[in-house]
Amino acid sequence: MTPAIETILSHRSIRKFTDQAITDEQRNAIIDSARAASTSSFIQCNSIIRVIDKEKRQLLAEYAGNQAYVADAAEFFVFCADFNRHLQIKPDAQVGFAEQTLIGAVDGALMAQNALIAAESLGLGGVYIGGLRNNPDKVANLLKLPEQVIPLFGLCIGYPSQDPEVKPRLPSELVVHTDEYSAMDKAVLENYDSKVREYYRTRTGGNKEMSWSEQISGTLSKEARPFMKAFLESKGFSTK
Incomplete structure (x- = not known):
């Protein structure tokens, strides 16, 4: 490399x-x-x-x-x-x-x-x-x-x-599609979730054990920064 x-x-x-x-x-x-x-x-x-x-x-x-x-x-x-x-x-x-x-x-x-x-x-x-x-x-x-x-x-x-440590990223099998969008391989996701859970366990000394799927499920369970649209418009962005 x-x-x-x-x-x-x-x-x-x-x-x-x-x-x-x-x-x-x-x-x-x-x-x-x-x-x-x-x-x-x-x-x-x-x-x-x-x-x-x-x-x-x-x-x-x-x-x-x-x-x-x-x-x-x-x-x-x-x-x-x-x-x-x-x-x-x-x-x-x-x-x-x-x-x-x-x-x-x-x-x-x-x-x-x-x-x-x-x-x-x-x-x-x-x-x-x-x-x-x-x-x-x-x-x-x-x-x-x-x-x-x-x-x-x-x-x-x-x-x-x-x-x-370097934080594990989604494997290429879940990110890269060829010619068209393809269904997610659940087995690959489960393996990645295990790696992320182990990463957090090691990083926090056992104080946090959470998979990527669990993390994004919590993150995307509510609207993030609901005031952002109004702020953008107040500064002249995204008004058209």
Whole structure:
């Protein structure tokens, strides 16, 4: 395998960091890697907010569900979908379409994935913070996000002070289909559920034993963030 593939396959979410700072050269390389990501129709509809103010970091940690590593990590970036820049270029630009919301989310994810892979290749670690969407209005106000800019998620980056196992992903048999969508192989799922249950048991010292099927059954038993549609519309997204 190539070093790039080895870096990708060894990904773990890091939630504990040392106090060591990231160099300007490292940070610039991470940001440049994010900027190099593919962008739909060359629209380039994303912005990154680097948050260094300690008070704002602490508030963002609280908004995200009291995730302390948001405040503790060497770097914290907020990835945003951004069509405000386009309105500054063309004030009568046609924005607000649902497709543009998708483009902003997809392109933002591509940028963030590039950033984290670059960071991991430098010996750093990180974790994405979707919890910012628990309080998107407060995040937007804190970061002074204008019309047509929404926070998608955050990204903590720093030197790891933990060494967690690689979390088992769905096997290719359940993810990859050929020519058409095929029925799920229940035997493959059961085997995967066993691996996930063992992963949690080992990771938590026996305090948590849950299969993937059990986990998503709980997650999808209720609506997540029911306020999100109204927030998107309030910022001018998905109104058409």
